[in-house]
Amino acid sequence: MSEQKENIIEENATEEDIKIDGKNSLEGKSRRNFLNWLLGITSSGLALLMTYPLLRYIVPPKLRQATVSSVELGKIDDFKKGRGEIFKFGRKPGLLIRTKNGDFKAFHATCTHLDCTVQYRDDLDIIWCACHNGVFDLDGLNISGPPPEPLPKYKVIIRGDKVIVKQESDA
Amino acid sequence: MLKGKSIIKWVDQRYEVTKAVDFMLKKKVPVSKHSFWLYFGGVSLFFFIIQVLTGMLLLLYYRVGEDSSFESMQLIVTKVKFGWLIRSIHSWSANLMVFAVIVHMFSVYFTKTFRKPRELSWVTGMILLLLSVTFGFSGYLLPWNELAYFATKVGTDMVGSIPVIGHDMLVILRGSDTVDGATLSRFFGLHVAILPGIFTVVLAIHLIFVQVQGMSDPVEWRTIPVKERRYMPFFPNFALKDLLLWLIVLNILALLAVFFPMELGVKADAFASAPAGIKPEWYFMFMFQTLKYVPPHVFFLEGEFFGLLMFGIMGVIWFLVPFWDSGEKSKYGNTLLNVLGVLLIIYVIVLTVIGYLE
Known part of the structure; x- marks a missing residue:
């Protein structure tokens, strides 16, 4: 109602x-x-x-990271001629190449183009990035494809029978 | 029956739902030779619903983290009963959803239905497309496998090529300098909380626009007398056809998910070379392929940034098409739009095919 x-x-x-x-x-x-x-x-x-x-x-905080200045990678005989291997340099990947004539070369393995990890191609004797077909020679120079800059180098030191890589600037 | 009616009456007295029901019952849909394309919006919606449901199911077992993402995915596809099916449906439906949204976009573009008064339906639709591919991009990383890891590295690294603010944006996007566990957490949050929230709101607005304005009459109807124009009621005709198509689509989805289950691949390893054959999702392929042809430096700009800038500019032009289109008044307006649209489709298809053949 x-x-x-x-x-x-x-x-x-x-x-x-x-x-x-x-x-x-x-x-x-x-x-x-x-x-x-x-x-x-x-x-x-x-x-x-x-x-x-x-x-x-x-914005993520900057965390303090242990600074690495050199890394021991193993004995000379562990590395076959004409082969490349990825190693850890702190948090970053590096590429150690033992050339066909037995020399050692080491580079930052991060492609200068878009951050992929490069690899050694023994069939072509070059450093190659699979992502965008970037090619570097064995001195790290960008010779074809999109990479805008050469790969930064590490210094390779042979101490006794050990292979050690060092930051280029420390050398 | 009486009970049902009295419940409706109770609700109606408070919220006037019969007004909405009357509105839906009066809705009509134009019938023309292009009617088929109208259904792709509904199909996209269907896939989105599937994504929400299967996504929730995957969340029951998925554990985000560098040491757990891949492992929990392995558990889902090998140990959990029907886990492989849920996962396969989720990734197939994601791909089909992007495909349906793209078809929907082009059908709206070529039928010119984005024109006044539907400019904002186009704009919200384009936002939904962007959100859909962001969904795809963020979800792609979550299984933490090798292909996804490097695809995400490449995809995010492009942001770093933007001058001045690029590096900061990259760090914000990745949660770290590189792609790692922090990126995984960030992408996970984006994929399961931030994007679904935003998407649902924009989708609701988009659907309200479509419901309020109704389907647009085809352009060629302007030359047809009113008496000869044919419509069908939204209820039940169009809705039932929609439902029938959803059923067909569900079958296609089930067939694909069962007979072509998505592979999990190899776990991501930050200290492994990028594998040959690394590919982004197919809808990024044309951009990925284009970037291969951009030289390292264009003028004073980095190649990647130049590529990104070009895609950005083209994207903005496409996004704003209702606002620069000369409309029905202009003689050549339709031809211009059609030519641009066809060129874009040819470009995308050719680059995508080359990308897969290489």
């Missing part, structure tokens, strides 16, 4: 009958404008304040 009554009252009311505080008065309008402006300024300020820590959060 009471529900029915409520319905009747609502049906008869027009939109103008509904009073909203401050909607139609002049004073209300200028106050409203001021408050809107204030709201805009503070909310953009708040958004900016929140953006900064968010941006900083998504």
Whole structure:
């Protein structure tokens, strides 16, 4: 019964009958404008304040890593002539090549093009990147394909019968 | 029956659902020789639903991490009952979804239905396409196998070629200087939380636009008298046809997933050379192949950045087509759009085929 009554009252009311505080008065309008402006300024300020820590959060922290200056790779006889091997130099891959005449050469194994890991091709006697067909010669020079720069070298030191690679700048 | 009606009445008194139902019942869909293409939006939606469901199932066993991603995938495909099927459906459906979205995009493009008043349907649709390929790119890495590892290295390294901010963006994207466990975590979060959230919102907006505006009448109808134009009701005709097609698509998906299950490959190893035959997902192939032809330096720019810039510019032009298209007024507008569209398709197909043949 009471529900029915409520319905009747609502049906008869027009939109103008509904009073909203401050909607139609002049004073209300200028106050409203001021408050809107204030709201805009503070909310953009708040958004900016929140953006900064968010941006900083998504940048990963720099973790301290052990610096590696040289790595011992094994004995000379472990490496066959005309073969290449990937070795770990800290967190980065390196490529050690024992050339067909027995010399040792070592390079950063990360292709200067798009970060793939290169390999030694004994059939062509070159350093090759499988991703985009980049080719380097045995001095690390970029000779064909997309790589823009030569492969950085490591210095290879033979101490006794051991093969050691060192950062080029340390040598 | 009475009970059902009274529930509807209860809901209707509060939320006026019959208005929405009436609206749907009055909806009509134009019938023309191009009608077939209208269904690809629905097919894309179907694949998305499959992705959500199978993705949830994979989450029950998948454990993200350098030491667990590949191993948990192995568990799924070898030990978990029907795990191979769920995984295979997820990756097949991902590929088919991107394919359906691309077909949908080109059909909207060639039928010119992106024109006024549907510009924003095109824009939201293009955002959905971008999100779909980002889904693909991030999901590709998650099994942590060799191919995905190097494909992700290449794909993300291109960002590093952007001048000034490139390196910072690369680190933000990878979560590290290189692709490692941090990247895997980041891509996982992107794939299962961030992207699904954004995608669902944009998809809802896209579908609301389509429902509110209805399907557009074919361009050639302007020369046909109103009496000769044919429509079919959205309910039940179009909806049932949609459903029938979904059933057919489900069968195709099941056949592919069962008879051509996706391989897991070899676990990623940061200290192994990139294997020969490394390939990105097929929908990135034309870009991957194009980059092989870009010289190391173009003018004063790095080759990769130049390639990226060109793709970016072309992408923006394509994205904004409703806003530069001269519309129905211009005599040559349609021809220009058709020629551009056909050239783009030929370019993409030729480069993709070369990429696979090499």
